[in-house]
Amino acid sequence: MKNYYNKNFKANYNTVEIIDSNVKRLLAKNPSPFTFYGTGTYIIGHDDLAIIDPGPLIESHIFNLLKLLKSAKKVSLFITHTHADHSPAAKVIKENIDCTSYGYGPYKRKKFDTNFEEGHDLTFKPDIYLNDGELVNGDGWTIRAIHTPGHTSNHMCYGLEEQLILFTGDHIMGWSTTVIVPPDGNMTSYIESLKKVLNYKYKIFYPTHGGPITKPRQFVNALIAHRLMRQTQIINELSKNNLTIKEMVSKFYKTTDKRLWPAAEKSILANLLSLKDKGVVVDEDNKKVKWKVI
């Protein structure tokens, strides 16, 4: 998978970047091992604007965004999912201008949930709940909502139909794999949602974090192969020895930044739960317990 990632990205904070004929981007300054250089808020249209992920509660980012939005005739906010680096600015924008928010739905707090990655925005509730495949029309744009559960259960990708662009949120990123944190994150759904975007003919993907994916079909097929490879690797290792999740991470992620190991533990857990659903492995769902193949 390493050969497919593209880490070339120039972070231009406090600048409205032109991405495509009808698309601009504002980058929030919230870099981290999960967000790369920060949250990219996409702005589609001219007078009638569609915003993909207004972003985190960072004053300078919201200030820059509001400056753009205040001169628009109409504003629609599309939320890919309710992680704290994607949706919270929607609330402040709604307090300042008249606009409508769209999304799959609010985050439903799950038992045993952890405030992992960038944390959850538990307050966001869209004005309009979108269904899978639904279209929203604006002046000069048509947005298609595609429900892509896996990273979170309420994740949506948004297609800009006129230009065959897909805004992939955190579902598919060009610089890294996405983090799957159970119980809300689900590996079986994630792999299904990867296959789902292949049903569409989008020519380029713009993730929330990092640069575009210019060969999307090739990239998604490689991602699916990579996730399935990890499951095969887990089965092979567990066929030799029963292992804890920590032991698997130190075997499989030797060359990965150690700051990402806690996230890798969650991804391994997500894989194990997916394999458990298929009846391949058993556990006691406890960190200290060694997992085994059945």
Ligand SMILES: [Zn+2]
């Ligand atoms: Zn996220």
